[in-house]
Amino acid sequence: xxxxxxxVAEQAGVSIATVSKVINNTGRISDKTKKKVLKVMKxxxxxxxxxxxxxxxxxxxxxGLLIPNIANPFFAEIARSxxxxxxxxxxxxxxxxxxxxxxxxxxxxxxxxxxxxxxFILASGFKSTHLIEELxxxxxxxxxxxxxxxxxxxxxxxxxxxxxxxxxxxxxASLGHERISIIAEEVRSNDDRIRGYQDALEAYGLIxxxxxxxxxxxxxxxxxxxxxRLLRLKERPTAIFASNDILAIGAIQGARACGLSVPEDIxxxxxxxxxxxxxxxxxxxxxxxxxxDMGRHVMDLLVEEIEGKKTMKQRMMLSPExxxxxxxxxxxxx
Amino acid sequence: xxxxxxxVAEQAGVSIATVSKVINNTGRISDKTKKKVLKVMKxxxxxxxxxxxxxxxxxxxxxGLLIPNIANPFFAEIARSxxxxxxxxxxxxxxxxxxxxxxxxxxxxxxxxxxxxxxFILASGFKSTHLIEELxxxxxxxxxxxxxxxxxxxxxxxxxxxxxxxxxxxxxASLGHERISIIAEEVRSNDDRIRGYQDALEAYGLIxxxxxxxxxxxxxxxxxxxxxRLLRLKERPTAIFASNDILAIGAIQGARACGLSVPEDIxxxxxxxxxxxxxxxxxxxxxxxxxxDMGRHVMDLLVEEIEGKKTMKQRMMLSPExxxxxxxxxxxxx
DNA sequence: CTGAAAGCGCTAACAA
DNA sequence: TTGTTAGCGCTTTCAG
Numbered sequence: 218x219x220x221x222x223x224x225v226a227e228q229a230g231v232s233i234a235t236v237s238k239v240i241n242n243t244g245r246i247s248d249k250t251k252k253k254v255l256k257v258m259k260x261x262x263x264x265x266x267x268x269x270x271x272x273x274x275x276x277x278x279x280x281g282l283l284i285p286n287i288a289n290p291f292f293a294e295i296a297r298s299x300x301x302x303x304x305x306x307x308x309x310x311x312x313x314x315x316x317x318x319x320x321x322x323x324x325x326x327x328x329x330x331x332x333x334x335x336x337f338i339l340a341s342g343f344k345s346t347h348l349i350e351e352l353x354x355x356x357x358x359x360x361x362x363x364x365x366x367x368x369x370x371x372x373x374x375x376x377x378x379x380x381x382x383x384x385x386x387x388x389x390a391s392l393g394h395e396r397i398s399i400i401a402e403e404v405r406s407n408d409d410r411i412r413g414y415q416d417a418l419e420a421y422g423l424i425x426x427x428x429x430x431x432x433x434x435x436x437x438x439x440x441x442x443x444x445x446r447l448l449r450l451k452e453r454p455t456a457i458f459a460s461n462d463i464l465a466i467g468a469i470q471g472a473r474a475c476g477l478s479v480p481e482d483i484x485x486x487x488x489x490x491x492x493x494x495x496x497x498x499x500x501x502x503x504x505x506x507x508x509x510d511m512g513r514h515v516m517d518l519l520v521e522e523i524e525g526k527k528t529m530k531q532r533m534m535l536s537p538e539x540x541x542x543x544x545x546x547x548x549x550x551x
Numbered sequence: 552x553x554x555x556x557x558x559v560a561e562q563a564g565v566s567i568a569t570v571s572k573v574i575n576n577t578g579r580i581s582d583k584t585k586k587k588v589l590k591v592m593k594x595x596x597x598x599x600x601x602x603x604x605x606x607x608x609x610x611x612x613x614x615g616l617l618i619p620n621i622a623n624p625f626f627a628e629i630a631r632s633x634x635x636x637x638x639x640x641x642x643x644x645x646x647x648x649x650x651x652x653x654x655x656x657x658x659x660x661x662x663x664x665x666x667x668x669x670x671f672i673l674a675s676g677f678k679s680t681h682l683i684e685e686l687x688x689x690x691x692x693x694x695x696x697x698x699x700x701x702x703x704x705x706x707x708x709x710x711x712x713x714x715x716x717x718x719x720x721x722x723x724a725s726l727g728h729e730r731i732s733i734i735a736e737e738v739r740s741n742d743d744r745i746r747g748y749q750d751a752l753e754a755y756g757l758i759x760x761x762x763x764x765x766x767x768x769x770x771x772x773x774x775x776x777x778x779x780r781l782l783r784l785k786e787r788p789t790a791i792f793a794s795n796d797i798l799a800i801g802a803i804q805g806a807r808a809c810g811l812s813v814p815e816d817i818x819x820x821x822x823x824x825x826x827x828x829x830x831x832x833x834x835x836x837x838x839x840x841x842x843x844d845m846g847r848h849v850m851d852l853l854v855e856e857i858e859g860k861k862t863m864k865q866r867m868m869l870s871p872e873x874x875x876x877x878x879x880x881x882x883x884x885x
Numbered sequence: 886c887t888g889a890a891a892g893c894g895c896t897a898a899c900a901a
Numbered sequence: 902t903t904g905t906t907a908g909c910g911c912t913t914t915c916a917g
Contacts, residue, residue, distance in 0.1 A: 219689075221894055232904045237896060244897095247902060267666045268605045269894035272909045277602065279645065279666070288631040290624060290826070297622040300648055309662065311613065311645045314634055328643065332601045332613070355553075437830060466830045473832075492624070496771060496800045498807075498832035555910055566888045571912060578913095579886060603910035606893045888917080893910105900905075 220261040229257040240265050271333055279309040280519065281329040283322060285342040286314045290491040291461070291506075292340060295362065298512025299338060306520050308335070319345050330357070335523045338362055338515055341375075341406055358522040362515040363506070364406050365532065372518040373532045374511050378406050381504040381537035382413025382458070383420075385486045388502070388539055389456040390421035392547045394484060398429040398454035400443045400464050407432070407460050410488065414458060429454055433464070440467020441474065448475045448483070455548040456484040462493045465501055469544065480546035490540050500542035507535050554595040563591040574599055605667055613643040614853065615663040617656060619676040620648045624825040625795070625840075626674060629696065632846025633672060640854050642669070653679050664691070669857045672696055672849055675709075675740055692856040696849040697840070698740050699866065706852040707866045708845050712740050715838040715871035716747025716792070717754075719820045722836070722873055723790040724755035726881045728818060732763040732788035734777045734798050741766070741794050744822065748792060763788055767798070774801020775808065782809045782817070789882040790818040796827045799835055803878065814880035824874050833877035841869050 222240075226233040231250055238244040239254045246254075257263075271277045280303060284292045296312060303310045311334070313325040322345045329337070336358035339349065343361075349369060352359050360372040382399075389397050399414045401407040415425050431447065433439040440459055444467065447454055457472075459465035465487030472483045479485055479499060487494055490505030514533055521527045556574075560567040565584055572578040573588045580588075591597075605611045614637060618626045630646060637644045645668065647659040656679045663671070670692035673683065677695075683703060686693050694706040723731050733748050735741040749759050763781065767773040774793055778801065781788055791806075793799035799821030806817045813819055813833060821828055824839030848867055855861045 223894080233895075234897085234904055234906095235902085238903090241896080245902060250903080264661065264665045266606075266894055268602055268611065269909090270896070271602045272600075272606050272894080272911090273896045274909065275896075277666075286631065287621065287634065288624075288628045288826075290622075290627070293624070293627040294622045296646075297620065297648060300621065300646060304647075304659075309645045309647070309666065311643045312630075312634060313638075313643070314631060325638075327598065331598045332611075332643065463830075469832070492622075493827075493830060496797075496827060497830065498803070557910080567911075568888055568890095568913080569886090572887090575912080581886060584887080600910055603893090604912070606895090606910080607912045608893065609912075886917105889915090891912105891914090893912090896907105896909090898905105898907090901903085 220263045222265070225254065225257045225261055225263050228261065229254045276335045276523065277333045278307055279311060279332075279334050281313065281325070281334040281337045282310050282340070283313050283315055283325055283337065283343060284340040285317050287312055288314075290493055291489045294491060294508050295340065295512055298509045299362070299516050302513045302516035306516065308520065315343070317342050317344065323348060326352070330355075336360070336519045338519055340364070342404060358519055360515045360519040360522070362511060370530045372515070372522060372530050374515040374518065375406075375532075375534055376506045376511065376537050377534050378409035378537075379413040379416075381488060381506075382410035383417045384413075384537065384539045385458045385488065385504050386414045386417035387420070388541065388545065389458065389484060389486060390417060390423060392456075392484065392545060394456040394548050395423055396426075396429065396452065396454040397423070397456045397458060398447045399431070399458045399460070400440060400447075400468060401430070401432045401460040402435045402464065403432050410460050435461055435463055437463055437467040437470065440464035441471040442467075444468035444471025445474055448472060448477065454483070456486075456545070458486050460488050462487040462489045462491045462497075462501060462503055465503065465544070466493055466497050469497060469501075480544050481549065484545040484548070486545055494540070494542070497544070499544050502542045502545040503540055504537045505540045506537055510535060554597045556599070559588065559591045559595055559597050562595065563588045610669045610857065611667045612641055613645060613666075613668050615647065615659070615668040615671045616644050616674070617647050617649055617659055617671065617677060618674040619651050621646055622648075624827055625823045628825060628842050629674065629846055632843045633696070633850050636847045636850035640850065642854065649677070651676050651678065657682060660686070664689075670694070670853045672853055674698070676738060692853055694849045694853040694856070696845060699868075704864045706849070706856060706864050708849040708852065709740075709866075709868055710840045710845065710871050711868050712743035713747040713750075715822060715840075716744035717751045718747075718871065718873045719792045719822065719838050720748045720751035721754070722875065722879065723792065723818060723820065724751060724757060726790075726818065726879060728790040728882050729757055730760070730763065730786065730788040731757070731790045731792060732781045733765070733792045733794070734774060734781075734802060735764070735766045735794040736769045736798065737766050744794050769795055769797055771797055771801040771804065774798035775805040776801075778802035778805025779808055782806060782811065788817070790820075790879070793819065793821050796821040796823045796825045796831075796835060796837055799837065799878070800827060800831050803831065803835075814878050815883065818879040818882070820879055828874070828876070831878070836876045836879040837874055838871045839874045840871055844869060
């Protein structure tokens, strides 16, 4: 059997209260007995039970992470950064892929509540706002990553999507492109990227042509289809801003399918700067989200919340950064 | 406060024992009281505490997953399939990325033991064999995925690496390639892929040239470097078998850096069939691991073990399957 | 068919 | 400085 606090107490000739105190470093214990207890714990290879301690009202030291899909590189990379920070702070993370289904969101939240997780991190794509309100009502700490919900006052870490869109399009416009198309994903965060796109156009004196704006699901194929469609327009764009790397890679494929080469005939910029951007051919110019910082910061916010050393909810909006690679160039003179 | 079993007992006018029985569907309860209790549970929105029940010796319904890095697409995809099956079976999974560091392996295992996970799944790249033995000794269920440890009798689901290597190289040889190189990752599972490579060569009457065999770390850059080196050999290979998609993509880049085009001048095949293979340019011919089945099967094995309905450890070796895309072709006649 | 009561391993007053 | 004790929320005999 695994040793319990009773075993070490007995072995050390003290009470369980004393053992508990040395485990948690609380109360005042003489050096001598402390040393003795520590020694016995080591000898018995005693590991305090988190379960038992959680039952007395302490934390489970685990946090629930709800993301759309861990198999998506962007989310996997964010998850990794959160996991690392969580471990540094003494927490474990249980992962739940929701596939954007409210049914799963609900199921996993209630499951994790029963398991007494100390808090939740909800990634972009989380739809069930009413569940968040419920959590707040139950005083369960929640933080948002990679999206913001204006109507709710929550700890939030997101990226400045407007700025990201603006940067991407400015880059293209400053290269000399005048017909710039956008392929956006069908999610809320993309609204800001689109606004950034529009404002950048305007800043460069370009007119916004709604036939150059298209929204679709986030798959390589969808990106390819849309790009092909756009490139078959009578007045085709010379540049495409895709709202994530997957769509951008689809767009590259679409361009090639139309017999165009990237970046000579058409420039393409993505968003996220996932591993996909580095291995694409040509390497993708893309707007990088500071994934590492984002993960670290939400976890910090959430844990502070959990440990009660916070008075206010905090929203952090980090800046994206354009990473120029080889999928963009000046348009050919024609 | 969250309602407890006492609240519902009181509200329903029965004892907590009765409530417990209806929760767990144990013992014999009259339909009438059962219905009443159920009703009260619903009214109070009662959720039994997993923590409390775990303390009485029941399961925590959570399993620990140790993988090298969730940000690596191959592991992310496997993790996803395991997560799905776990949820279907009523378990949660907590993820731990070990970065191939024994220090982390040890830390996470001991952490999860304290949290009373019901079992562990250790993915390829797990090094600390002694820790596994320790788990076995403590009667904690363990299963292995994507690798096998011959010396240990464990539930294991892996892929036939030998066969995968054989398939990859057979494909190349049957296309007419005679100088086939291999870039392998520095991990044990790759030994079998190399044996498959060698045997396939022999089967096609080709001689094994050790200068065409190289081992390296698994990064795009390493793949590129090695490919460049190989392609600068006086008698350069006309095909490269890379032992995973990342290396293969690096190899494609290396080939291009040497002014060669894929697959016209050089054929390249990868391994894993991750998302990377589908977005690479050209799309990568690669050996697919049946990730979905693998995840499902380990989880099934582990859970059976956890629930004690198993008498023997089981090893499953699934077959890989060659997926032919556009990175391979017959060599040019010269 | 139902309930009383003894734990599960640990924490936190409160005494001593 | 150390120990006694009453829970935490649930499961499980064992009586009734």
